[in-house]
Amino acid sequence: MDTKTKGRKAAAADGDIGNETRLELYRSQVELRYCEKRAYDLFLQNLIKGTSHLSLGQEAIAAAFGVAMRPDDWTFCTYRGHAHTLARGASMAGVLGELMGRECGLLGGKGGSMHLTDVEHGAMGSYAIIGAHLPVAAGAAWSAQYRGSGQVAVCFFGDGTTNIGAFHEALNFSAVWSLPVVFVCENNLYMEYTPIHAVTAVPHPAADRAGAYGLEAVIVDGNDADETYRVAVKYIDRARKGGGPALIEAKTYRHSGHSRADPAKYRPEGELEKWLERDPLVIYRERLRGLGFAEGTLKDVEEAAMRKVDEATATAKASPPPSVADIEKNVWADGGAAWRN
Amino acid sequence: MDTKTKGRKAAAADGDIGNETRLELYRSQVELRYCEKRAYDLFLQNLIKGTSHLSLGQEAIAAAFGVAMRPDDWTFCTYRGHAHTLARGASMAGVLGELMGRECGLLGGKGGSMHLTDVEHGAMGSYAIIGAHLPVAAGAAWSAQYRGSGQVAVCFFGDGTTNIGAFHEALNFSAVWSLPVVFVCENNLYMEYTPIHAVTAVPHPAADRAGAYGLEAVIVDGNDADETYRVAVKYIDRARKGGGPALIEAKTYRHSGHSRADPAKYRPEGELEKWLERDPLVIYRERLRGLGFAEGTLKDVEEAAMRKVDEATATAKASPPPSVADIEKNVWADGGAAWRN
Amino acid sequence: MAELTYRDAVAAGIAQEMERDERVVFLGEDVAAPGGVFKATVGLIEKFGPKRVRDCPISEQAILGAAMGAAMTGLRPIAEIMFSDFLAVCWDIVANEIAKTRYMTNGQIRLPLVIRTANGGGSRFGAQHSQSVENWAMAVPGIKVVAPAFPADVKGLLAAAVRDPDPVLFFEQKSLYATKGEVPDGEHVDQLGKARVLRQGKDCTIVALALMVHRALAAAELLEKEHGISCTVVDVRSLVPLDTQTILSEVVKTGRLVTVEENPRLCGWGAEIASIVADECFWDLDGPIVRITTPHVPLPSADQLEDNTIPSVERVVREIREKVD
Amino acid sequence: MAELTYRDAVAAGIAQEMERDERVVFLGEDVAAPGGVFKATVGLIEKFGPKRVRDCPISEQAILGAAMGAAMTGLRPIAEIMFSDFLAVCWDIVANEIAKTRYMTNGQIRLPLVIRTANGGGSRFGAQHSQSVENWAMAVPGIKVVAPAFPADVKGLLAAAVRDPDPVLFFEQKSLYATKGEVPDGEHVDQLGKARVLRQGKDCTIVALALMVHRALAAAELLEKEHGISCTVVDVRSLVPLDTQTILSEVVKTGRLVTVEENPRLCGWGAEIASIVADECFWDLDGPIVRITTPHVPLPSADQLEDNTIPSVERVVREIREKVD
Ligand SMILES: Cc1ncc(C[n+]2csc(CCOP(=O)(O)OP(=O)(O)O)c2C)c(N)n1
Ligand SMILES: Cc1ncc(C[n+]2csc(CCOP(=O)(O)OP(=O)(O)O)c2C)c(N)n1
Numbered sequence A, B: 001m002d003t004k005t006k007g008r009k010a011a012a013a014d015g016d017i018g019n020e021t022r023l024e025l026y027r028s029q030v031e032l033r034y035c036e037k038r039a040y041d042l043f044l045q046n047l048i049k050g051t052s053h054l055s056l057g058q059e060a061i062a063a064a065f066g067v068a069m070r071p072d073d074w075t076f077c078t079y080r081g082h083a084h085t086l087a088r089g090a091s092m093a094g095v096l097g098e099l100m101g102r103e104c105g106l107l108g109g110k111g112g113s114m115h116l117t118d119v120e121h122g123a124m125g126s127y128a129i130i131g132a133h134l135p136v137a138a139g140a141a142w143s144a145q146y147r148g149s150g151q152v153a154v155c156f157f158g159d160g161t162t163n164i165g166a167f168h169e170a171l172n173f174s175a176v177w178s179l180p181v182v183f184v185c186e187n188n189l190y191m192e193y194t195p196i197h198a199v200t201a202v203p204h205p206a207a208d209r210a211g212a213y214g215l216e217a218v219i220v221d222g223n224d225a226d227e228t229y230r231v232a233v234k235y236i237d238r239a240r241k242g243g244g245p246a247l248i249e250a251k252t253y254r255h256s257g258h259s260r261a262d263p264a265k266y267r268p269e270g271e272l273e274k275w276l277e278r279d280p281l282v283i284y285r286e287r288l289r290g291l292g293f294a295e296g297t298l299k300d301v302e303e304a305a306m307r308k309v310d311e312a313t314a315t316a317k318a319s320p321p322p323s324v325a326d327i328e329k330n331v332w333a334d335g336g337a338a339w340r341n
Numbered sequence C, D: 001m002a003e004l005t006y007r008d009a010v011a012a013g014i015a016q017e018m019e020r021d022e023r024v025v026f027l028g029e030d031v032a033a034p035g036g037v038f039k040a041t042v043g044l045i046e047k048f049g050p051k052r053v054r055d056c057p058i059s060e061q062a063i064l065g066a067a068m069g070a071a072m073t074g075l076r077p078i079a080e081i082m083f084s085d086f087l088a089v090c091w092d093i094v095a096n097e098i099a100k101t102r103y104m105t106n107g108q109i110r111l112p113l114v115i116r117t118a119n120g121g122g123s124r125f126g127a128q129h130s131q132s133v134e135n136w137a138m139a140v141p142g143i144k145v146v147a148p149a150f151p152a153d154v155k156g157l158l159a160a161a162v163r164d165p166d167p168v169l170f171f172e173q174k175s176l177y178a179t180k181g182e183v184p185d186g187e188h189v190d191q192l193g194k195a196r197v198l199r200q201g202k203d204c205t206i207v208a209l210a211l212m213v214h215r216a217l218a219a220a221e222l223l224e225k226e227h228g229i230s231c232t233v234v235d236v237r238s239l240v241p242l243d244t245q246t247i248l249s250e251v252v253k254t255g256r257l258v259t260v261e262e263n264p265r266l267c268g269w270g271a272e273i274a275s276i277v278a279d280e281c282f283w284d285l286d287g288p289i290v291r292i293t294t295p296h297v298p299l300p301s302a303d304q305l306e307d308n309t310i311p312s313v314e315r316v317v318r319e320i321r322e323k324v325d
């Protein structure tokens, strides 16, 4: 199923999602999960240096939006952006290669895990300073509006991000200009190690702020790919038609720590276990089985995903480190880094 | 009436405001008005260089809070801060002297019209970068809370300020820490020359955002000193007792342009005239007359205010320019500016 | 050649580029209907309409973020930050996002955008509305930095900045807005990264920027006439890229370097140039390198204080007489 | 003398000051219950309780604004900005408010506060989590700037910063957190504004800061042993106030200056020192001033790239061998 079709399907998915889309949602979630798990293994083997922020447990959101978006729509995401970047169709070897600091990395090793970008697939960057990419997404949406291209910008961020100034500025700006941008807050209950409720004046950090920008409050179960997909289609479509921005709060949970260094000991006992019961992949697999999808069909998807991850891993491992000569490349559009003549 | 009494009166003013307080409110408004007008005349005489932002038409708010606050409470305000600073009891010669760049200026000529400060009277600074002082006011409130001093920080700003990031951060921060700070948005319908509705997603730029911080929406007629005074007393008192922050939107209008350079041609025809009918001083004078205040009493207030302004003007005019040696003073607490040994 | 003010040259430069390229859009606070607080963009809304010339809320992060997002998706925005001091409220978007994104994405994202801003002192506005912060920008890899001194350069360098494929921070000195100068008729596009030698001398090379260029020129005249000291004056014009060729070759000719900077002393652009000269022209120098800067203090507001803080013509004359002979 | 890590010296310094002064409070993101993302503040919440050690929302402007408001009303806050790169999101509070308020109010407001932040590269975090931005701070009048290289200095200078009546920006190099060193037992308070000569040589004076001090020392050792070049190494420790006396007198002794800076080249603190030396020690210099810096690029992430971008021991050795003899 090529991405063009995806877009058209999505727009039509007001009622029943349809089995083809369902399988696509499952495939995407499985790929994101397997790839993140592989990233974790590669850490343990010390093949990934630096930091890394996994989305284990949050895959349904990236998958749902990935399937719902038109190929020429734009994604803006955070340092926790492996899933969102992959969900747009970025090369898995490019992602793993970047995490490993290899030449084949999406960014040639220059950016690292926090800055995954694949412009060709509409993944317009991962931003590691909290809040910064919200206004940038608004700007892309402005460009779509200006050119009448019908493109939509989708911007992912966490619950903790709702307390920084740039969030406020971007939301007001987008609302006033009626920009085609969908802001998606993935509320996983924590900023880094601090529970979001301890630092936020309202229970729903995004939804309870929507009214401040004249927007409706939208809350969705971010562990349910179908529900999230429906919401994604609805608000992307609305934005595309000139209906302006949306602010969606997707409730979810990260299974691992904030980043590589974090054992997540701050979680109350039983919390993880409770959420593991609501693992989006488990839920979705059961649902598909209930809807009559054959065990073999799902197994095929899973095996294909695993092969893809294995191949990507092999490619990335085989790739050399980037050349030292690259250091002074690509500061400027002329390809160089010269600041003097 | 000394400032100590003021404080106690204010706290008790839940029901009737009382004639003494009313007269105080009138006196304050008249002084603020006359002083601002004098500042304008001094411009025209080219005795004030640089810029200046008058609060003509907005005096009721500064006066109401000035009367309602305890002497040890703190005021934080903007470049449009002459009235707020005077309303705390700062020397008028100090204010006019600062505008004129004289030695007797509150800041010895270092700050200028946009940075009036009088720590002795709790006027903790005028800030000229939009939004910056909201978190600072929160910090003062934190210090009061920490020390259990019962002090309250009052922070004034304009409608346009509600769209900048620092507004959002300060409001959330203050709400989460339940700080004794009262944020007062003076909605005078314009940022500089742009109508606030053209750049804001909601009709009430402050009140419609209160919910985003778990606060109640409070709107008050900022041209009515009594109404504003009642609201001031209520929320200052609540903050003092540990009830946390408030966000108040006071509706008002500036009679002159944004700053010295602005002829305010962007106003729709008739708008100024409509608001002049609601001039806070005219309203208040009529009300006092209706309540039985003698014409002579009010005249006395007015004449005393004019004398005060005249004396302050004379003092400021007689003051020399600051000494050039001051340039390298007071960067550091040791009184100097040395960055090397 | 028409005579234009520095202020009008801004609008002329923007208009020239908006006319030739639909992708050029302009946004900022009070820039459209009001024509800008310095009246530097008067007439643009009438000419290009509210779709291309847009007033914004007081949201500098949103303004520059929007410019960035638009630039990466095919537009060529010009964003105004009213006073350069306000760059501090959106410094993350400038220094961490706009400047770094091309490099971090290994060239995938390009950001052809211009940030215009009113820089510098002289208007008695006080320390939060008068700073010279071109050195803040120069310190950040990934953004070009331009600061014109004359109306012709305003128009020509602004046009060049708009056509440049990289982000450019364009500093307009606010005390210069009312000054006048000849500007070439018709399309005028200059080149980034070229300094200009305004005057040749034998004793000393004065390197200056923006408002300080005017003071350096006046000082050089006085030094020549009244004290027999003959100075070269170089207008740097562009800090990034920096025309080290011109600067170094002019220093070599006179054997002395004096920088005249409006910024507070520490880490000013003059320090950078001094360090380059002290390395690469060491053997050509006949005496110490002198930096004339604002003392390292926030800028005071009162006229008497402000005038004695920013380097004046008299101070330049005095310091050169004392230190260069 | 106990051996402490650079990381533990942070907590020790804060604890020492919190114990002796009730007015000292500490706030930041993930600093209290979690003990900081670099684990540099572990144990403080247990010792001083949640009233004095506070976790904040992701609101850097609010954090520093709160510190400022608290400082002007009698507290002595220590605020953490997790990574120095994030200073960009609250740069207005640092550069326009905290740094300028004392001066603008002619001394009415004093701001005894400390901003601690993890600075610098070496952790493969990429360009938005690895910058060395002490030169950003140095460029702003009104704020003191400290950057220790050793655990003892971390504790002693942090204590001095807390007791200082002026605002201090305290840069901790994040690659040094795990390093160990002797720290004096009992109360330890150092003095701001004093450089330290770590090694005396005859041929060349190397001036370095933070992580680069360690590399300069290692390079000096190699240069001495393997190439017969004898170097003085000065640890600047404090950029504002700057101990020019020590620096100038050490440069005079060797006749050569080499700065080793982790920051990208343009407008680094080394440029400032170079410009001072090129003015005040001109006649004492025996050869060009050399600056060794990170090339003027955002910092790349991959280990191979990062290691070859930040000045290494080998590069310091190589450049000194080539340029100083
Ligand atoms: C301006 C800024 N402040 C702090 C950080 C450090 N930081 C990185 S991730 C993070 C927590 C973000 O929480 P949230 O938005 O909920 O996203 P999540 O990590 O849960 O996906 C913090 C504080 C940062 N990157 N940028
Ligand atoms: C960060 C920042 N952006 C822009 C400005 C320029 N500016 C000064 S006053 C002002 C309008 C403020 O409007 P509002 O908050 O409504 O206050 P008012 O002037 O109406 O009292 C603007 C945009 C500034 N000082 N700071």
Ligand SMILES: [Mg+2]
Pocket (backbone or CB within 6 Å): A158, A159, A160, A186, A187, A188, A189, A190, A191
């Ligand atoms: Mg989160």
Ligand SMILES: [Mg+2]
Pocket (backbone or CB within 6 Å): B158, B159, B160, B186, B187, B188, B189, B190, B191
């Ligand atoms: Mg207003």
